[in-house]
Amino acid sequence: MNFEFPFQELPAVMRGPRVERRRVLLGGSAFWGTMQDDGQLRLDDGRLLDAEAQTYLPPVSPSKIIAVHISYSSRSMETRNKPKPTETPTYFTKPPTSLNGHKGQILKPADCKYLNYEGEYAVVIGRTCRNVTPDEAWDCIEGFCPALDMGLQDFRDTDQGSMLRVKGADTLLPIGPGIVRGVNLFAQTLRTTVDGLTVQEAHIGEETIWGPHYVIADIARHITLVPGDVILMGTPCHSRSVDPGHVVACEITGIGRVEGTVVAIDAPRAAALGVGHMPTDTPEVRRVALGFDERVPEQFKANLRAAKGLQA
């Protein structure tokens, strides 16, 4: 058994040809289609569409969404966790109501200050999976998607680590626009941008601590994964907060690009009644929301300042 990189032989889901399947809303109906070499989207019913002009739905309908806390060495270094092999991955979940599509609105309630981006790739499960080895796990993967694991860090100091409110609020998971097969994931580079400026970047093969096969085998020791389930594979260093109006995107070479726009909404009515843990601005919240600048490349920090209209 081998779950180290690089591979002797690529698993089938990473071998070509590349296939990207997207789901769009046209009028009031959802349609699946396949991306063409010229960048157009061919719907299964035969129509050829300008892919840029479409309304995208999430290409997944998961019964569960599991996220890796930390799976990139740069993020591990930034947050003072140790790199492999002395640790094992840890997980949290996002509810299906957090799903959002490409070009989605990412909601920031008026009483929250810290809405952080985290560019990631998602793994989509293609078949029922339980009690598998890492080698076997590859066959359970349908494909990969770009994703943004957004978080309301104002709630960082509640929920005792489950991050339900940090990561689980409505709209906090833009994903898509497509599910992609036939691409060597470990040869790709992931970038997160804010208003077009790069704020996170990682070569997936070089930075990944645990691959999706390892993560699937780990989770499936005790939990059955079913077709459509989604695993979010963690983010590289420099997760930071953004504000209404910012366009956040995660772009992965060979896979695609998903973006969302931060939109302000009113504080919830129950908040005015004092119900529940209020958004806070404690040192723990700021530690995570604002990060550890000394361990992050200068360019990312400069780009984020520029996106925020701040002076260097």
Added chain:
Amino acid sequence: MNFEFPFQELPAVMRGPRVERRRVLLGGSAFWGTMQDDGQLRLDDGRLLDAEAQTYLPPVSPSKIIAVHISYSSRSMETRNKPKPTETPTYFTKPPTSLNGHKGQILKPADCKYLNYEGEYAVVIGRTCRNVTPDEAWDCIEGFCPALDMGLQDFRDTDQGSMLRVKGADTLLPIGPGIVRGVNLFAQTLRTTVDGLTVQEAHIGEETIWGPHYVIADIARHITLVPGDVILMGTPCHSRSVDPGHVVACEITGIGRVEGTVVAIDAPRAAALGVGHMPTDTPEVRRVALGFDERVPEQFKANLRAAKGLQA
């Protein structure tokens, strides 16, 4: 037990106040909201939207969609069926993939000529329902929606009456934009329009042969209805065919208005290979697609001719 109209007392689902729930796609996420008195849509998260400017999803996610063949006296007369009480209702089904939202695209394949409209109201099931009486059936209704039960009549003479291909093709069920409670259905008037001209019209209370309570009790004799299931309640006289570019709408006073636009698509690839029953133009097809003009009000016929740009 009483399943006759008028009612001594309105069932709860028809008693006020009126509540209309709609589901929209904003960015890439679906949101539920409630219509306000001023015509705006208040999303549950607090945002107030211009209801006219939204992208609507079907407000239902049914596990099954059952349709009444004929439930209006004018349609019964037109098609030579006898009015009550000598007959009982009959049914067919549409698959969930036929669902379409308000302002949807209604697809007409290039090899089909007869895409007929049928304006209807839909009943949405709110709770599990089996083996009930008509009186009990009212409590199983979540609400009502406008709907268009479109049909590719070119396939009328295949499928031995199940109408799978006539009524079951993708996009042939525009429904919504909302689910409405608190309105006396039997005091309402249903109109179907083509490019704004009325081509069907019926006062629901006066024309209905069997109410939804009767139909639910009938079906639920042998089939369990589950929350979200949809029943289409039939159409009045003058179902006729429309062409690409036509905007078809079903408007029901007190309930709402759903519209769709007919869009041309290519003939399916398998058709070129001779697979399956080909669209036909037989007398039986024409009988249903073109209808019985002698039993339809002159104005409806004139309006349809006008919508089609035909001379009187």
Added chain:
Amino acid sequence: MNFEFPFQELPAVMRGPRVERRRVLLGGSAFWGTMQDDGQLRLDDGRLLDAEAQTYLPPVSPSKIIAVHISYSSRSMETRNKPKPTETPTYFTKPPTSLNGHKGQILKPADCKYLNYEGEYAVVIGRTCRNVTPDEAWDCIEGFCPALDMGLQDFRDTDQGSMLRVKGADTLLPIGPGIVRGVNLFAQTLRTTVDGLTVQEAHIGEETIWGPHYVIADIARHITLVPGDVILMGTPCHSRSVDPGHVVACEITGIGRVEGTVVAIDAPRAAALGVGHMPTDTPEVRRVALGFDERVPEQFKANLRAAKGLQA
């Protein structure tokens, strides 16, 4: 393109090795497992079970179930339809609430007389499928299941051919116990038994008029098939009625065997109120329920008489 039998090369879903996946209820949880060569069921969590002693759930959760009216030459002959190639297949649907598992109870209401068996194989869709050719359709098939398409023929003369009440009542689709890949479907023989006596039999390759690839390509001309959808492929000659206490089974060599027991239930309450079309015993009902004995092998008729305790 070729959609004739025999094949030059078997499609992947029919090439070995054979894999059979089953879903059982243990305590109150559903578990998937794989059949072993020794006839035991290996759950994914590692447990090895006596396959005979299990409680089976349907191995499918379809969004739609489409059934071919007639796809066997013996059935076509029996019912006076013409064999290919002068006709094309026709379809009806069954709602998801008709699903039943292996060893299920098949309900026969007290006011019905004619509950007919139809042994069939089912095709399970494995990927989204629209606008495909017959050649491409093979890749959309996840596997095959034995199935019993039971029908309450007392309602044959209502619903204008859709057979919603005939075929759509709760429990009328025992299916499973497994989904099977890696078996040459066209080399198999299907048998239906009543109390162990063979009452239907067909060599699938010799009797099939249209293969599943043709049927999928036909339906997917206008209707999107989605993963999990089920297509019932028709029955050979000698569909007849059975009574409470009878054990009906469909056994397909290489695929498996599903059985159900006919159980009497009370007539629905609404029937006593005169709601809906009553079960009838008209010539049309009897024509289908009792069949055309002159075109059926003597042995099948003799076996059914024996199962019913009737003298020859």
Added chain:
Amino acid sequence: MNFEFPFQELPAVMRGPRVERRRVLLGGSAFWGTMQDDGQLRLDDGRLLDAEAQTYLPPVSPSKIIAVHISYSSRSMETRNKPKPTETPTYFTKPPTSLNGHKGQILKPADCKYLNYEGEYAVVIGRTCRNVTPDEAWDCIEGFCPALDMGLQDFRDTDQGSMLRVKGADTLLPIGPGIVRGVNLFAQTLRTTVDGLTVQEAHIGEETIWGPHYVIADIARHITLVPGDVILMGTPCHSRSVDPGHVVACEITGIGRVEGTVVAIDAPRAAALGVGHMPTDTPEVRRVALGFDERVPEQFKANLRAAKGLQA
């Protein structure tokens, strides 16, 4: 607004008459029924069954399952958390694959030592719910179920507090057998038993820190709850570990009783390969798994020792 107990007026979901809906598997089909006064289960199709002899399915199909960490004063005291009003509730999630029915098998892998029980009541959401006040939240509740929030505490020191592996493994949520309306939840007493001996007990009204209306309003500030979603309302003091063969039950007066049997399974195959965090027996694990005996009534401790065959 009032979210304190006792109530001036009971919300509708707690006002009589009591209605309990259960879902059973008969043969291979699921059926809903209503409990009768004499303890029999009346299926919707009319059959009257011995409720004790049935195979129960979970009465819920949630898209998400959210659990309150601590909502009872005795549990809060035991674990050194402070009672209200100085704190707010915190949450974690369980995936749908953790669902189990009444009389289910609760799986304990061979490499785990600490499978802890937590008797709870569950709240089932009946309508879409977002941005509500506690007063409004009552209308979103469909009913209540007994539940066992089982946990593999061997994984307590991984997942950084999300408890995905502690609480999320397959089978760790026996729930049911029914959903109950029309009972004053706050007048009831919850008891957890092991082999019939009481090991947890709490009067819900006296011990509850936050009611379900508060919890719903809190969660729905940012997360849309949809029909069928389940909220687990926390457990009283004395959550402890049990072993294969133990029958664990949660009984709530007026609501019902759910039980499960602990069953041993092999360690997962990936564990032998060193994949993932291994079950551990650290002080933190033992702190939670074994609890704080000084703050727990003597009788509960004595009963658990007796169930385990240990001497006093």
